[in-house]
Structures are given as C-alpha cells and as structure tokens.
Amino acid sequence: MFLVELNAVTIRYERAGMPDLEIIAGCDLALAAGTMHCLAGRSGSGKTSILLVAAGLVRPTAGEVAWSGESLSGLRDDAITELRRNHIGYLDQGGVLVSGLTALENVLLPAVPGRRVRTLERRARELLDRLGVGSRAAHRPDQLSVGERQRVAFARALLLEPPVLMVDEPTASLDRETADGVIELLAGLTDDGIAVLTASHDEHLIAAAGSRTILA
Amino acid sequence: MRLGLILGEAGNGLRRNVSMVISVILVTFISLTFVGAAILLQMQIGQMKDYWYDRAQVAIYMCTDFDTTGNCTQTEATPAQIEAVKAQLESATLAPYVEKFEFETHEQAFKNFQTQFSDQPIAAFVTPDTLPQSFRVNLFNPNDADVLIESLSGSAGVQEVADQRAYLDQIFAVLNAASATAIGIAVLMLIAAVLLIATTIRLSAFSRRRELGIMRLVGASNRFIQTPFILEGVFASFIGSILAGGAIVAIVQFFVKGVLAQTLQTTTTLVGLSDALIVVPILIVVGALLAAASASVAISRYLKV
Structure with missing residues (x-):
C-alpha cells in the first residue's frame, strides 16, 4: 500500500476577471515507504500547489488524494487535520519559524494541539542534537543562521514521527555545501523508512530522488 | 502550554x-x-x-352653562339628569364593569384645578361654574371603557365621556x-x-x-x-x-x-x-x-x- 497517492488530480485556480489557471491536469503519483520522489520544475510550475494538495491542505479541483489507502475526499477539514498531524510532516519553503519562540519551542509546536508537549520534549531535544543544532535549542529564530533555521524546521516536521515528509524547496536558499548536507539528510531519512516527497529545481536533489515528476 | x-x-x-x-x-x-x-x-x-x-378613570363630564358640545345646549345639567347618569352607572347593565365611582362638584373641580395650576396665570381666570361637574369612574378592567362611552355619551346632560387612557396613550406613543x-x-x-x-x-x-x-x-x-x-x-x-x-x-x-x-x-x-x-x-x-x-x-x- 502506498503512503500517499494522487489519482488523476487536477488543480485549477479561479481568478477574478481572468481565465482559470490550470496548474496540473490528471496527475498520478504514488509514494511508498523509504522512497524519495521529487516534483521538479521551474519556479511557478505548480510544485508547491501539488505538495499542498498531497498534504491535504488544499482540496484538488478534481481527482482524489489518499493516505495509506484512505481517501481524503468527503472528509471534513478537521478530520484531515487530525490525520495529517500523525501522517505527514510538512516543511515549507524557507523553513519559517514562529519568531517569538525558541528553537526548542518551535520544534514542539506540533505537540501543542495534541497536548503532548511534556512527553515529546526529550524527543525534540534529541532531534535538534541529531540535526546538529542541539546547542541552539534556547535561541530565537533571529539568532539563528538560515541553515540552522531550516534544521530546526526539519526537527519540527519530524517531531511526531510521521511516515511521510513533504519538503518544499529545501535547498533553495542554501549554499552548495549546506544544500548537499540537506540532500544527505533526506536520503538518510528514506533509509529510516520515511517516504519523502519534495519539490525542487535543484539538480543535485532531483538526481538524488528515486523517482521524479517533471513539471513544465 | x-x-x-x-x-x-x-x-x-x-x-x-x-x-x-x-x-x-x-x-x-x-x-x-x-x-x-x-x-x-x-x-x-x-x-x-x-x-x-390601573389608576386611569373614565370621566363623565356634565354640561355647564357655557357648553355647546356633546348633548349640551348652554344649559347646566339638571339634578335629574345627574341622577339619571348615576342610576345608569348603578344599573344591572353597567354595574358589573364599575368598581367604584364618585361625583365631583363644581367646587371640588375648582379646588383641584387651583391646586394643579397654582403657578399658572389661567388659575386666576377660572371660576367654579366654568368647570364641569363629573363622575369619576374606576373600572374593574380599564379596557372596558368603551362600554361606558357607548352607554352614556348619548345621555341627556352629558357633555363628554372621556377615557383618560387616551391621554396616557399619547405619552406612551x-x-x-x-x-x-x-x-x-x-x-x-x-x-x-x-x-x-x-x-x-x-x-x-x-x-x-x-x-x-x-x-x-x-x-x-x-x-x-x-x-x-x-x-x-x-x-x-x-x-x-x-x-x-x-x-x-x-x-x-x-x-x-x-x-x-x-x-x-x-x-x-x-x-x-x-x-x-x-x-x-x-x-x-x-x-x-x-x-x-x-x-x-x-x-x-x-x-x-
């Protein structure tokens, strides 16, 4: 069974006074555990839109999204949110952190809705250590470098041990060396059995992925 | 948290x-x-x-020598006419509606007027005979005022049957x-x-x-x-x-x-x-x-x- 499936997904946005904007039509995608799939294409080709639809954050115009065989069609937003919390870790472009909170508190954010902050604090610290930013746990985002912020955002996405990680342009604003470090990190996660769906125009990352969808 | x-x-x-x-x-x-x-x-x-x-009364004003309205012909209501109205109020038809009534003479009306308008110049010009005698009727149910108005408006010597609630309704409006x-x-x-x-x-x-x-x-x-x-x-x-x-x-x-x-x-x-x-x-x-x-x-x- 695939952890994430897109069946004939079409994404079309209505625009006031202009013709509808079609991002993609009839897209099929299947993501198995321990694999990495890359949505490749230039900026504006709709990579992020597909990620958002695959993550259940935006409903497709047509077609179906399923997680571990369960279709999201017909589910209410609250139910999808509940499922996503434990199924998908999402890392947005740039790894945005909440400015008023420390690195550790940012990592613990996914635990807040489920009231699991205390029980997950140790795991949060371990994740920060594993990603090489353990010493920065008490620092606020404005005291961290771009690369450090991204690692904290990675830790946040991994906190609830989701089987799927969705990562939007993880190497876009990084120098080559740091970017290759991130690619290595993603490859390491697939070795741990996590399914990674990423969107990128970075050739190194596209090459590192086991499968890819090329968007025009 | x-x-x-x-x-x-x-x-x-x-x-x-x-x-x-x-x-x-x-x-x-x-x-x-x-x-x-x-x-x-x-x-x-x-x-x-x-x-x-609850306090609003129906006032039955009797004619004075100066009235030309209602059934009046510039003639003071006679004692017989006043008695007739009183008899009607006590009759089997109206008695069930009437809780109590009292008769106000010219002198009592004048006294009340002087008290009510003591600060105003009009008090000096009014004499007892210009103020009508009246029956002040309290009803069990103030909404039955129309019954009295219909029964008594046509009686001889009656100038007007006034439901005081009509004045109150203006204030409430x-x-x-x-x-x-x-x-x-x-x-x-x-x-x-x-x-x-x-x-x-x-x-x-x-x-x-x-x-x-x-x-x-x-x-x-x-x-x-x-x-x-x-x-x-x-x-x-x-x-x-x-x-x-x-x-x-x-x-x-x-x-x-x-x-x-x-x-x-x-x-x-x-x-x-x-x-x-x-x-x-x-x-x-x-x-x-x-x-x-x-x-x-x-x-x-x-x-x-």
Missing part, C-alpha cells in the same frame, strides 16, 4: 493593535449603552402602563418613539461595532499570517487557531459592554433616581437599580456573541494555507 499559548497570543494581538482595540471598546460601549437605554425605556413604559392604567429611536441608533452602532471588530481581527490575522500558516502546517485545527483571535475580539467587546453596563447603572442612579425622581416627585413608577442589573448581563452577552461571531467570520479566510 495550550491555554497559556492561546491567552498569550490573544494578549499579543491586543498589544499590537492598541488603537484599534480602543476604538472597538468605545464603539461597543456606545452602541450597547443605546441598547441598554432602549431596554430600560421599554421597561419604564411597561411599568408606567401597569401603574397608570412619545416614549415608544424615543425607544424606537434608541433602538435604531443602537442597531447602526452595533453594525459599526461588528465591522470594526472584523477589521481589527483581520489586521491582527494579517500581521500573524506566517505564524497562522505554520500552525496549519503542523496540524493545528482551525478551532485552535481561531480561538486567540475570537478571544481578542470578545475581550475588547467585553470591556465595552462592562462600560455600557456601568453607564446604564449610572443613568438609573444619577438621572432616573436623582434628577427625574426629584422633578416628578414620585418614585413608584420609575425604573430602579434592580431593572438596571437585569440589563447589564444582557449587554455583556450581546457584546460577547456579536464579537465572537464577527471575529470568527473575519479569521476564517486566514485559515487557508
């Missing part, structure tokens, strides 16, 4: 938008004060109706108009308050849209994200409604019980503090509900990633 985080977020929002929050408080305060005043006025009208309708005006102003102000709350919350959400996006991504439910914003609106409007409640209590204490009661020399028919204390919780609930509804509508568009 959950409750603390939500309250902390609400507090941050309030701090970031101080001037907007103050305007929400003021608009809610003024609009709810009008709502409260309208409710008090309705209570006042209700109490006055109860009080005065004025009070009702005042109440309707207050409600009208209140509705307009409440619309302004709702729009202002929505704008405030939108600004607040806009300034935190990145954080809202993160919370959606990490699996926070819409309700979890909405709550601080709704609390923010409810808090501002709560302060406004408390101020409005204070204003209503102050109006009753200093204006109604102070100025009005002194001027009217009566306290039995005026609204009191107990009435004001019924109005205050109504204002608080109305304020909170409006704010919560308006804030939740305003925030919903920011819940999309």
